[in-house]
Amino acid sequence: MADTSTPNATSGNWALEARGLGKRYRRGWALRDCSFRIPAGRICGLVGPNGAGKSTLLGLATRQVQPTIGDLRVFGVPVDDPAVLPQVAFLGQDKPLFKRFTVAETLRMGAELNPGWDAAAAERIVRAGNVPADARVGTLSGGQRTRVAFALAFGKRPDLLLLDEPMSDLDPLARDEMSTLLMAEAVERGTTVVMSSHMLTELEDMCDYLLVVSEGRIRMAGDADALVPAHTLVTGVVRDGSLPPELAAHTIVESRLQGRQFQAMIRPRGPLPADWERAEPSLEEVLLAHLRSPDAPPLYTQGARVDAEGTQAA
Numbered sequence: 001m002a003d004t005s006t007p008n009a010t011s012g013n014w015a016l017e018a019r020g021l022g023k024r025y026r027r028g029w030a031l032r033d034c035s036f037r038i039p040a041g042r043i044c045g046l047v048g049p050n051g052a053g054k055s056t057l058l059g060l061a062t063r064q065v066q067p068t069i070g071d072l073r074v075f076g077v078p079v080d081d082p083a084v085l086p087q088v089a090f091l092g093q094d095k096p097l098f099k100r101f102t103v104a105e106t107l108r109m110g111a112e113l114n115p116g117w118d119a120a121a122a123e124r125i126v127r128a129g130n131v132p133a134d135a136r137v138g139t140l141s142g143g144q145r146t147r148v149a150f151a152l153a154f155g156k157r158p159d160l161l162l163l164d165e166p167m168s169d170l171d172p173l174a175r176d177e178m179s180t181l182l183m184a185e186a187v188e189r190g191t192t193v194v195m196s197s198h199m200l201t202e203l204e205d206m207c208d209y210l211l212v213v214s215e216g217r218i219r220m221a222g223d224a225d226a227l228v229p230a231h232t233l234v235t236g237v238v239r240d241g242s243l244p245p246e247l248a249a250h251t252i253v254e255s256r257l258q259g260r261q262f263q264a265m266i267r268p269r270g271p272l273p274a275d276w277e278r279a280e281p282s283l284e285e286v287l288l289a290h291l292r293s294p295d296a297p298p299l300y301t302q303g304a305r306v307d308a309e310g311t312q313a314a
């Protein structure tokens, strides 16, 4: 696991810190009452169903979206402070690149716009995918364009790299290569990565921190290593056609009856009856249970929660 005390993030040990953060569009709240922390130097998976508010959260962190309420800090500095800009790189779903530029011109633009530009790293990423330097970006395949966008983001050598479903149009080899690159960056340079993804196995392989969003609210936040063991999958025999009353002594994330058996994903709050079978769930099982049950009580591991004092949702 990556070190949380990154030397690059000099202004704070929290890469992102939100207090009472909310965004309301005309149709309603896209994100509401969000208070959480993501430590520097970690790879954080941002998980949630379609329309949960993930892109809105990434938009707030990149100042493309203005908050309706609340406070967001990047390495301890308010997100609208100009000092934040050079520290952050963003790779969005639509990968906005100039279609008329060649690949080489795109990288030159990256060099001119970013004082700390790492030309070797950017060129390496493009070359590894055999993307011709003289090809116009508009003529590239979706996956090749994504690779060029990755090169731009990595070339900037950011302290915080925000990625909105970055791998969705990459082939399995390129996906594997980019995941390895991301993990190497996080470990070697202490870069904090926050990436939204619907690929639960990808998140399980790469991420050591998780932020689960559903219906605009935070449902889980914290160390993957602590979130998963907090849950237990229990199975038992149903006596009178309904869930056993003993379940109510625990935090129930999800429960279902299957014939004469019940199964539940719980967070135990004490000893479990001896006749219940129990199993430690996988990260994927925990995430799926939370995504299916948006009303389950939220869970934050130590440090992931922050008080939203002084802010009130309108």
Ligand SMILES: Nc1ncnc2c1ncn2[C@@H]1O[C@H](COP(=O)(O)OP(=O)(O)OP(=O)(O)O)[C@@H](O)[C@H]1O
Pocket (backbone or CB within 6 Å): 025, 026, 027, 029, 030, 048, 049, 050, 051, 052, 053, 054, 055, 056, 057
């Ligand atoms: N510019 C906008 N104007 C109005 N509503 C918006 C706007 N952007 C997002 N929303 C709404 O805010 C909510 C959250 O959207 P958001 O794009 O953040 O979700 P998401 O979790 O990224 O979804 P997906 O997984 O489908 O990309 C949705 O209900 C969406 O319709």
